[in-house]
């Protein structure tokens with residue numbers, strides 16, 4: 543049993559409270575490798591932002607859970623070395639699919655876990671969520687649960703259709719599970735292809751796809767039922783078209799990739815939403831920088847040559863999100 547507090551991590555309780563009160567959202571960035579982790583920590587330190595390092599099932603399969611957990615421990619020390627004496631870093635399990643997965647992460651030193659029972663029948667979701675919460679709270683680990691179903695594909699979490707969260711269920715769910723935060727479905731979606739072209743309109747000026755707006759009425763109704771309760775948005779990458787263009791101009795073939803406009807995320811961050819998950823934008827920034835670098839330097843073969851600009855590009859993107867979209871800068 544590893545005590546996350548001993549390795550310098552924090553849970554989400556205090557930071558969510560401050561975020562709800564302050565009208566901003568905490569960034570939750572997924573990581574699978576060292577360059578991503580370095581970019582996230584550099585961005586968080588430079589902007590004085592709390593940050594959630596998220597580990598998905600795909601990341602655990604790819605990188606090994608033990609390595610990821612020690613990287614998070616290293617991240618705390620790295621942040622201190624970069625000049626942040628008291629970093630606020632959460633190590634969070636993204637989309638835990640069972641009680642056992644959540645328990646193993648808690649035992650390993652995670653300070654926060656998500657149990658995602660959103661695809662299960664309502665009562666079954668409550669039962670397992672409650673079981674995770676009871677175990678997690680013994681160790682002061684915070685728990686995110688989910689109601690409503692997001693469309694899209696994220697690692698092994700995928701759904702063809704989305705169902706908005708039903709505001710009439712949230713009080714019962716939050717009370718009976720005892721969860722610390724609630725992920726809801728209001729039209730965000732996993733992955734880089736968030737919407738089918740037929741769901742979008744076309745901007746006559748640019749010819750680009752414009753996605754349907756988020757269901758702010760659902761968010762408002764949920765916030766009214768649970769005043770001050772931390773709400774989480776998954777699938778909130780913006781899929782910057784500049785990055786998609788760089789990828790496509792350098793041998794890529796991303797067709798009709800479309801995300802959530804940043805103005806809508808900013809609006810959500812100012813309301814009850816206090817955690818916004820961003821994964822695909824980091825993948826796009828990294829891939830665009832690597833493709834561009836290799837196209838311009840066909841003789842390069844040292845991974846450090848192309849991973850360095852990739853890391854810089856991710857860092858720039860993370861800083862942009864923190865400062866211009868979530869508003870979590872200068873909060874340490």
Ligand SMILES: [Zn+2]
Pocket residue numbers: 637696732776777819
């Ligand atoms: Zn998600």
